[in-house]
Amino acid sequence: MAISYDEVEVGTQLPAQSFPVTRDTLVRYAGASGDFNPIHWNEKFALEVGLPDVIAHGMFTMAQAIRVVTDWVGDPAAVVEYGVRFTRPVPVPNDGVGAVVEVSAKVAKLLDDRRVQVDLLATTGGQKVLGMSRAVVRLA
């Protein structure tokens, strides 16, 4: 069911979601994306370069955050712009539990041409991991 521009307003909340991340998630993402930087799978290497643990790919976190928007609008092609700043890494411990990225979003601006700006908030362990995280979405 497509979301109509006429049924949203500034402040409309999108359904929030939680995305679990484990070490095997990161290995799978490394393979699919071609980003084999060892900080995303090799704990020894990550610690040597001063990270607290293996960290998630920023692009993986970016991919999770926009799902709150694409699941809301239905057609992922409704996203016409999407940008984030990677402000804090997402450490993924090797404890079988991993990390959870919590994402909420709300309509921040009504734009022309039935487009809206959606601002996203992504956190892990209560700390914000993406800044300036926003999408422009064309609604029905």
Place this chain on the structure above:
Amino acid sequence: MALDPSFIGRTYPPTEPYEVGREKIREFAIAIGDANPAFTDPEAAKALGHPDVIAPPTFPFVITYRAAAQVVEDPELGLDYSRVVHGDQKFSYSRPVVAGDRLTVAVTIDNIKSLAGNDVLTVRGEVSDALGEHVVTSVMTLVARAADETGE
């Protein structure tokens, strides 16, 4: 050593076409855990008006990241990739990436600046299809941490 700002505006030749396959899109969608049927089911994608399955919004980075290697590995620029982190990422789409697309990327260095001793490099990738039509622009900011800040 700071990066040379005279590289601002440098363009690199368009990459060889990357052919987007349905199964590559499926693999990527599974890797990000996204079950939207537009990524895996051609009929679902067609019902939304797309000619075939489409790729998730961040998929173009798979292609633009490879293309940006021209900059990252440019010996004249001299970036130390071991000190680089991904600072910002932005996409502007004319249309989604669709299975069957043959995409080329034209890379430009949009900006080089120094912030608190770190080099901040902005690399733009313009992604075009086989007809030369714009598909998506990726703007990536890379931050090379200052060499004297070890183990931060």
